[in-house]
Amino acid sequence: MSRLKDVARQANVSIATVSRVVNNAANIRDETRFRVQLAMKQLKYRPSRIAKRLRSKSSSGNLIGVMVPDISNPFYIDVLSGIEDYMYRQNFLIIICNFSQDEKKEQLYLDALVSESVDGLIVAPAHENDQKIISLIKENLPFVCIDRHLADTDADVVVVDNEQGAFNAVNFLLECGYNKIAYVSGLPRIPTSRQRENGYRMALENHKIPFRSELIKYGDSTHRSGIVLTEELLSQELIPDAIFTGNNLITLGALEAIAVRGLKIPDDIGLIGFDDMPWSNSLNPPLTAVKQPAYEIGRRAAELLYQRIIEPARPSVRIVLKTKLMIRKSTKSIPRKVKLN
Structure with a gap:
């Protein structure tokens, strides 16, 4: 059975x-349309009926794709809620794909979504030089x-101020008196x-604390990496007195x-996480955690995509949302005055 990419190859055009x-x-230019239709006829290609079935149940017949890197991450669940709520009101259906931080899987799903004739895509790219996504943007897919x-790509984007959010968290730890603060990072790319x-x-620089490379651990953004890298930090010669995750x-x-080490928070070690979840207050x-407006990220992204679909030539928009440090009790002491920008 012929696939969309077979037609694209035969007609010498993109998917x-x-x-x-x-x-x-x-x-679409008439010459291009004719070439594609001829290739479809020669290859006996039949358009997917999946999208047609989905569209037949929608009053407007519109469909978008959403791709996230880790569906198990509660942050993305809230982002998806924001997207779905907005798009449902605009009579759009959503196909959700989880590419598990795997770029090959991401490319496979992108091809599948394009083959289903989605009207647009909302994606958290695998990395900032994601050529598959860049090529689709250049082909004017919303x-x-x-x-x-x-x-170096002109595209709509919704992010948070990650630098300021992290600065606020680590600055708070320093104001609390910690000076051997470790950072457990996700994927460096x-x-x-x-x-x-x-x-x-x-x-650290703001407080004139020297940077120590042994206090940074790089992982793959997963729960397992958090266990392994924290164990490494607690086993090394320079043991941190606080951890920022x-x-x-x-x-x-x-x-x-x-917990496995039998250490008590905050008596033995301080902890602040990036991402505030409902369970943070139940621990x-x-x-103490950096709260991202995840639902708002999703809602604003959906709004931008809808605007892009109805107005393809509008200028690109970059939205940077603020984070908020939710101060609780996972540090030893709370300073009287902490400057949070």
């Missing part, structure tokens, strides 16, 4: 172009990036991981490793 021909889009940006490390370094899954792993002690 996105074939999808637009199948979807009877208006912005696109919005969330959580992570693309380098992800822009958010590097931005949070920049904030960590900026706070790069996301909520890493935080869970760090909590587990600290003993309640966890």
Whole structure:
């Protein structure tokens, strides 16, 4: 059975172009449309009926794709809620794909979504030089990036100020009297991981605390990496007196490793996580964390995508939302005056 990419190869066009021909889009040159239709006939290609079935149940017949790197991360669940709530009101259906931080899997899902003639995509790119996504944007497929940006690419994006959020967290730890603060990072190739490390370094520099490379551990943003890297920190010669974790899954792993050691928070070690979750306040002690407006990220991204679909030529928009440090009881003492920008 012929696939969309077979037609694209036969007609010497992109998959996105074939999808637009199948979807009877208006912005296709007659010569290109004819070449694609001829290839479809020669290859006996039949458009997917999945999208048609989905569209037949929608009053407007509109469909978008959403791709996230880790569906097990509660942050992305809230982002998806924001997207779904907004798009449902606009009579759009959503296909959700989880690529598990795997770029090959991401490319596979992108091809599948384009083959289903989605009207647009909301994606957290695998990294900032994601060529597959960049090529789709250049082909004028409506696109919005969330959580992570693309380098040197003119595209709509919704992110948070990761540097400032991390700076606020580490600055707070320093104001509390900690001076051997470790950072457990996610994947270094992800822009958010590097931005949070920049904030960590900026706070140390602000307090004239020397940077110690042995106090930074790089992982893969998972719960398991949080366990392993925290164990490494607690086993090395320079043991931290506080830990700043790069996301909520890493935080869970760090909590587990600290508990196995029999250490008490905050008496033996301080802890602040990036990402505030509903369970943060239910821990003993309640966890101080950097809160991201995840639902708002999703809602604003959906709004941008909808605007891009109805107005393809509008200028690109970059939205940077603020974080908030939720101060609870996972540090030894709370300073009377803490400057949080």
